Amino acid sequence: DSGVTQTPKHLITATGQRVTLRCSPRSGDLSVYWYQQSLDQGLQFLIQYYNGEERAKGNILERFSAQQFPDLHSELNLSSLELGDSALYFCASSVTAGTSYNEQFFGPGTRLTVL
């Protein structure tokens, strides 16, 4: 158990809909990362938050957005869903302590199926 929790585990929805994925980082971790994993693309970085602020952005679509709340949990919002958005979505967290090389701890993921 990594200490990172994600809900829900599975989500089935229809095209055009909007969903929210939730992540709670490990206690004390200030950084949260969101990744998307599909069979053909592998694990792709979407966005990072650090202590409530957006830190880095990857290949995140404009239909997707995220935020990190004061209690450090994070939500990833996916809207106007398309079939191609079906994937596993992972959240990861890491310790921040100045210059460091910390590993990331991944949650169990949310499997999104868009029908």
Place this chain on the structure above:
Amino acid sequence: SQKIEQNSEALNIQEGKTATLTCNYTNYSPAYLQWYRQDPGRGPVFLLLIRENEKEKRKERLKVTFDTTLKQSLFHITASQPADSATYLCALAQDSGNTPLVFGKGTRLSVIA
């Protein structure tokens, strides 16, 4: 363009042998490189990290090397066991500190008893 490639999608080896997985990258100057293990339907689990100024790192039966001239990392599992069967991902970070990781697509290792 920037690329990170793991040499093969799948690798089958006999129990007790050494598994060697390769990770090559182009147009990156990573500050460090990490290896993760991922089991089906689960999140990746961190295994080892090696910095740009390190040549080799070991942890129990695992060894990773990092050659910044060749732009390559090798990941070795010695005395492999069926329980080592999983997908192994290499990931690099371009900066020190907490930066996003760029992942390879992984190599699925099967250790046959």
